[in-house]
Amino acid sequence: MTSVLLLHTPDSGAPDLGADLRAAGFDVRGSGECAHLVRETLRADADVLVCWAPRPDAELLSALALVQAQQPLPVLVFTQDSSAEAMQRALEAGVHAWVVQGYARERLRPLVQMAQARFARENALRAQVAELGEKLDERKWVDKAKGILMRAQQVSEEEAFQLLRKASMQGNQRVGQLSRQVIDAARVAEGINRAGQQRMLSQRLVKLYALGASRTEVAAVAVLLRESLSRVEENLGWLEANLSAATYGDLLGAARAGWQALRSALEAGSVEAPRLDALADAVLAQADALVRALESSGLAAQVGVINVAGRQRMLAQRMAKQALLQSEDAGVVETAAAFEEGMARLAAAPLSTPEIRALLERGQGAWDQLRGAAGKAGQAAGRMKLAAASEELLEVFDQLTEAYQHSIQVLMSLRP
Incomplete structure (x- = not known):
């Protein structure tokens, strides 16, 4: 049995709608005034709302619109307002049957059924629009995911689509759904890389400042200093534009x-160098907090290796900085131990290619040179070797981090 909520505005000439509705076979859940329309509708949870409103005002129509936004249902209104403007406002508010001076007991059942039919039709149309919108969104996601794979894997558009299609079949997912995951994974991987660069750049800036203060390679140091400043600003701009303000703001x-x-x-x-170093370490800690938040987001399965590779960049710059600032031995030993632990983790990581293995080998060689030069930072020749080795390590681990970032396992959140 169809349930009905009956609401009305004061009208001495109104028929006994409640009795007529029951006689027509409806279950009248309740009856009240239109002034309490929202509260009564949400409370009654009826199948159809019937209103008797000879002169409906803007407040009533606003209440109807609010109900349709919160708990949509078929609405039948009996009124004496025959203006086209009122009818238009009623339709916009979500009225499905607007009956002007046409009340009759024998018409109740077909009118209620008409309101229900129009409501069902509206829902079907909304569902079709939503489905079309979803398909359009999926097409956009697929195109964007293909572009990511084409750039990362150096493949054609057709090959990128086949990668998506094969992975979607293996994971029993729609291609569009997998494409959205690829986009999210790429964004998180890029975010970790860029936030990791901020850690490194904080240490590199102090290293360059110390080199400049010691009059070592002054012109080259000035160029690298400007490049580092620009890189920090670029990274912050990307992170602020691409990460959720609500989550990471x-x-x-x-x-x-x-x-x-x-x-x-x-x-x-x-x-003074100690103050500059303290400010740099604060930047490092803030960037590290962002990396950890991104790494724990769960949007990509293999992002940990990106963090490890990116951290090696920072540790190499930190080691060079500590040597130039003649930091206490304990700090240098701790940094060296952390770097060598990272090398061991990367060597054991399942994500490996000939390119990655060659970069790891090159990185080990540059690290050996840095360790050898660290003890001679008090001499001009030692400082030059230290600077060269630290920049070599930066280049190596920039390339290595990018290789991990663009790996198929990371982009498709696959376990190797």
């Missing part, structure tokens, strides 16, 4: 504030 805000403090100190021109 506090971390991004802290990273921006920490960087502004470090940049101001650098631009001041004369700052």
Whole structure:
């Protein structure tokens, strides 16, 4: 039996709608005034809402629109307002049957059924529109995912689509659904890489400042310093534009504030090295917090290896910085141990290709050179070797981090 909620505005000439509805075979769940339309409708949970409103006002139509937004249902309104404007507002508010001066007991059942039929038709049309919109969105996701794979794997558009299709079949997913995952994984991987670069750049800037203060390769140091400043700004801009403000906004805000403090100190021109180092370490900690948040997002299965490779960049720059600042031996030993532990983890990582193995070998050679030069940082020749080795390590681990970032396992969140 169809249930009906009956609401009305005060009208001495109104028929006994409740009795007529029951006689027509409806279950009248309740009756009340239109002034309480939202509350009564949500409370009654009826199949159809019937209103008697000879002169419906804007407040009533607003209440009807609110109900349709929260708990949609068929609406039948009996009224004496014959204006086209009122009818248009009623349709916009979600009325399915607007009956003008046409009440009759014998018409109740077909009118209620008409309201139900129109409501069902509207729902079907909405579902079709939503389905078409979803298909259009999926096509956009597939195109974007293909572009990501084409750039990362150096394959054609057809080959990229076949990669998606094969993986979707293996995972029993739609290609569009998998494509969305590829897009999310690529965004997280890029975010980890860029936030990891911020850790490295904080240490590199202090290293370059120390090299400049010692009058070592002054012109080259100035170029690298400008390049590092630009790189930090570019990374922060990307992170702020591509990461959710609701999820990561506090971390991004802290990273921006920490960087502004470090940049101001650098631009001041004369700052004590310990203060500059403390500001850089604050930037490092803020970037590391963002990396950990991204790594734990669960949007990609293999992002941990990106973090490890990216951290090696920072540790190499930190080691060079500590040697130039003549930091205490314990700190140097700790940094060296952390770097060598990272090398062992990367060597044992299941994500491996000839390119990755060659980069790891090259990185080990540059690390050996850095270790040898660290003890001679008090001499001009030692500082030059230290600077060259640290920049070589930066180049190697930039390439290695990018290789992990673009691996098929990371992009498709696959276990090797």
